[in-house]
Amino acid sequence: MKSNRTVACAAVVVLSGLAIGAEGVFADAEADASIVRGLAREVIQNSPAVGGIQNRAPIDRSGLVPTDRRYEILSNYVSPAFFARASDGEIESLAALATSDAYNDAPPPAWCYAPGTDPEFVNAMEAIIHDVNPIAFQQIGRWDGTALSPASTAQGEPAIVTYSFIPDGTNIPSEDFGLPGGSSALFAWLDGIYGDTETWQDLFHETFEEWGELIGVTYVYEPNDDGTPTSGLPGQVGVRGDVRIGAYPFSSNNNGGTLAYNNFPQNGDMIFDAFDNFFDNVSSNSRRLRNTIAHEHGHGLGMLHVCPADGTKLMEPAIDTGFAGPQIDDILNGQRHYGDVFEPNDSLATAAPLATIGGEFELTAPFVSIDDNSDSDFYRLDVLVPSEVTVRIAPAAAAYSQGPQSFFCFSGSFTDYNVVHDLRLTVLGPTGATLASVDDTGLGGAEELTHSITTPGAYTVAVEGGSANSIQLYGFTVSATPTGPVPCNGADLVAPIGELDIADVVEFLRAFGDGQPSVDYAAPFGEFDISDVVEFLRLFGAGCP
Template sequence: MHQPLRFAFLLSALLGAVPDAAGFFANGSWPATAVDGPTPASGVPITLTWSIVADGVPIPSLGPSPGRANNLAAVFDGLIGGSGVPDVVDKPWFALIEDSFDRWAELSGVTLLYEPNDDGQPLGAAPGVPGVRGDIRLAGASIDGVGTALGQSGYLPDGDITLDTSEAAYFGDPTDDYLRFRHTLMHEIGHSLGLGHTESFNALVLMSPTASTAFDGPQFDDLRGAHQLYGDAYEKQAAAGNNAPGSATPLGALAIGGSLQIGGDVPASSAPIGPQQTDFVSITNQSDEDYFAFTIAEPASVDLTLTPVGRTYSERSNPSDLYTTVNSARQSDLSLQLYRAAGGTPVLLATAAAAGLGVAESLLGVELSLPGEYLVRVAGGADSVQFYSLAIAAEAVVIDPPTLVGDFNQDGLVDAADYSVWRDLLGTSTPLANAPDSPGIVDQADYQSWRTAFGGRLEAAGVTPVPEPASVTFCIVVAALTYVRRTAWL
């Protein structure tokens, strides 16, 4: 399935790029975008726009070729259809392009929006401007004829993509919903996000310099790169990510006997990530905190397990480099915390941080007695992206019935009937219920406990005094005293 050098990454601008020892080879993130303006340091969500360049617009930089005019629409109208359709969004190949951008967006912290305008500035230098042109502009021209290069993407902050429109037979192959066309586009979009090339002999990589049709879309190492640059897709909850309790990603209601899980789509083997899989979550760096919110409707005992996930594989960013081994499950030592949301002032309930690099953290059997919202915080200890899975399960709380001291007959009241029980058992070693202060022989200490607690009542919320009219209370006290005296007589 491999076609050597089918994906040549041709440079529209020369910029130094440093391989990332963590695995993928990232060229850096966008310094500014049309929608966001200047962007923060890498690792947080951004929004990029993309536009389709009209045929005839100049493409000044084309690898080995002289500049040419864009012919994207003419070629793809011929290959896939759409000739005479006035609006590009209605052409049948537009959906393939849109799907290719959307796939990266649903897998990472990047939001990719279609910009319907493109003013026809020469490709490669004009920055994205809302209503004028996209950050990433898509065009086509013959780059080097059939073979070798399939497309090119300019180094950031250019990011414009040119498909090699001499590759008609390749792009026009409808197999697997035009996978060859989509893969070329998704690969070039990867460059336009800031990813460089990675090659591996034991992991699938879309950003490989060599095209493959053995899978569909970005694979695990590609996602690690995208998350390192822009965080995970759950970060899009708020502008600055889900890094604070107030912008926690909602996971919904946790029912008794139920569970919530995220991050479950990371493959445990070298199997491909399928195009339907979207559940990937990571801690990007030491600035990244991931807050998730869940609610319980009744008291629950919850188990939380945070597992760093990933495989060990070999990669290199340049064919002349030696391969390096990456253990993607041991990039950052994760910690786990559970809070009660408490109306915006989170109360820390439990922390798990003792397990080392690559080892799961768990909080088991944490009893949450108050219905309402709870927060889970995940954080890491290194500036290297760490994928994880988080599982939260709830069971019914088994609450020991509260002890009502002196309620020897266990009817929920401390009254004269308890005295009878005590009197009948006095001096024996028969276990006396609700007599925690003096276990063993039933004795005067148990009597003192009863007398102190006299009038107590067990209610749903615990032990409360009996609210009764004074006269009734008086009668009971008199009765009690009577019993006391009689006891003394025995």
């Protein structure tokens, strides 16, 4: 039995302003939603009866029943008419999944379907999936060790994930759901569409960067890939990525059906259907390709499909081009697994450097979170001048229906994700003593605190939640107004403010040695080197007006 479960994705596509189903194209997705649902009902009413699934009429078995043994395997799922018209690839995919034992105690493939896919094939595949393993998931295990980050299975901890592009000719083994495997043709395929390698690789870089701006995963491009078969060896620095990206023609259903599939952690390899004409459309900055990359990598992070399929979530079974990239539900899913971009910041000692305040100031962070009942968030403010500081936090999710993938994917449980934790806000002084705290509003409410800081130093803002073992997305705004003299330039670090003297030099050396953001003057930012010293000396030499 394979240890790396695979998610295959091939999606019914809902284009912005267009609803595309198996039966045709509708000019207005909203106006014709009832037509789409009607078509879906027609498909369901003509689908096979499967254990646990109700309200489906029996298949019309009139006419000649094929003698092919594969029909014996599939006779509970497909009609003789479908069996006669289906391609060998479709029959092989259905039969392989129906007879596989690889998913007896693991999630089966999660499929989405391309425009024009035969509706009976769609229903047969979903029915088989339901019968093989009816347990639905929205989240599976996360990465617990990569090439650049130590092993950790702790929910809410950040990770570093590397990725690489496998060279053409790399062997991609067959999968348990009927895809035959083959030699990768990723470069030949996408170079043919974009004219060069850099253009399409930038689309992958941008998509990984977008995930990295929303959740606690840092992505590192690994330029090397040794061409070993996919779904095998783990990532290794200088050799191959944790996530390896390839493509070959899915001979069973090229130009329709499966667009791509993706392994779950601890693998994460992403394989596309090379030369599938779905990806030839490069409008809206190649949104078809980018949303497929983002969706597939969602599986590679440990996410499963989510319902209802209403065009609001990246991880719905259907690829949707009405929006770009991860949406609120996807951010919640990712941050529940890996925390937000400031993690690890669960204590005073690990407080995330947030800002240096030396004058009028405002900063907003829209998507951070308390990811469970043990999480607290600490943020450090380096205050250089006496200031009145205001901090405001507010829930930043939404109320909507969400649930595991079902046969119909028409509904989920309605939940208000803004009323998960009662957020509390505290300001701590340089010694860690509590200076001010507020918890006035209860579940779903915003909290705001204003505190006057008279002594420059390192202050900390702490955000805490309640007892719910679930995630609360929130946003915060920090603003400051000086109540005393304002530094004349970046080298004016300590009193007397408005003058540059030996006290500023001493403070620079102290802050430089501690690696404080207030003296990270020059690129490369995040590193403290001779360029920062040179910039401090330039500012100091310029003097105050």
